Amino acid sequence: MRKYGILCLLCILTACDWFPSKEVRTKRLVDQEMQTIDWNGVDQYPLFDNCDEVASITGQKQCFEATLLRHFSATLNEFEYQLEGDVHDTVHVDFKIDKMGAISLLHMDKNARVEDQIPEFEIIITRSLMTLPPVAPALKRGIPVSTKFRIPIVLNTK
Numbered sequence: 001m002r003k004y005g006i007l008c009l010l011c012i013l014t015a016c017d018w019f020p021s022k023e024v025r026t027k028r029l030v031d032q033e034m035q036t037i038d039w040n041g042v043d044q045y046p047l048f049d050n051c052d053e054v055a056s057i058t059g060q061k062q063c064f065e066a067t068l069l070r071h072f073s074a075t076l077n078e079f080e081y082q083l084e085g086d087v088h089d090t091v092h093v094d095f096k097i098d099k100m101g102a103i104s105l106l107h108m109d110k111n112a113r114v115e116d117q118i119p120e121f122e123i124i125i126t127r128s129l130m131t132l133p134p135v136a137p138a139l140k141r142g143i144p145v146s147t148k149f150r151i152p153i154v155l156n157t158k
Contacts, residue, residue, distance in 0.1 A: 042057075042138040042139060042140050042145065042147060043057070043139050043140055043141060043142075044057070044060060044138060044139040045057060045060035045061050045063075045064050045138055046064055046097045046101070046135045046136060046137055046138045046147060047060060047063070047064065047135065047136045048063070048064065048067045048132075048133050048134070048135050048136075049133060049134065050063070050067060051063035051064060051067065053136075065151075067133075068132070068151065069151075071128060071131075071132055071133075072125075072128055072151075072153065075124065075125075075127070075128035075131070076124065076128075076153075079124060081117070081118055083117050083118075083157055084117065086157050087113065087114065087117055087155050087156070087157045088155070088156050088157070089111055089113055089114050089154075089155050090152045090153065090154050090155070091108060091109050091111050091114055091121070091125075091152070091153045091155065092108070092109045092150055092151070092152050092153075093105070093107075093108050093109075093125055093129075093150070093151050093152075093153060094106040094107040094108070094148065094149070094150045095129055095148070095149055095151075096146060096147065096148045096149075097135060097137055097138065097146065097147050097149070098137065098146045099137050099144040099145060099146055100137065100144070101134065101135050101136055101137045101144075103129050103130065103132055103135065104129075105125070105126050105129055106148065108122055108125060114155060125153070
């Protein structure tokens with residue numbers, strides 16, 4: 001009988017190691033959840049006022065891109081350029097929309113031919129970005145997040 005008592009006492013003393021604590025279980029759940037998150041995607045694209053927030057993510061993306069391209073086209077059409085020969089080049093523009101919806105230019109590919117033909121091109125694109133209509137930031141799990149974009153601007157004078 002005494003042996004059974006000692007055995008039961010040993011089992012009771014080591015039972016705490018058999019069941020993980022709440023902290024350990026919580027950490028495991030958080031780790032599992034973190035692995036399932038797609039860190040490169042967003043749940044809702046940045047939205048301009050004319051875009052529908054209940055549309056699918058694809059619809060939101062199309063509306064965002066269409067509004068952005070219309071704005072760039074309108075800005076570029078406001079200027080007249082004196083060009084020597086035909087220009088057919090693509091300039092990539094990297095910009096960021098932060099958690100508050102503020103837009104900033106990150107980088108623009110330097111293209112020697114475009115810089116020679118249109119020296120103020122970077123200023124025009126920067127001004128165009130700064131005069132975009134207000135934009136709501138992207139959302140990830142209901143939380144505003146910063147997003148980076150890279151858009152190609154195709155210049156074709158033919």
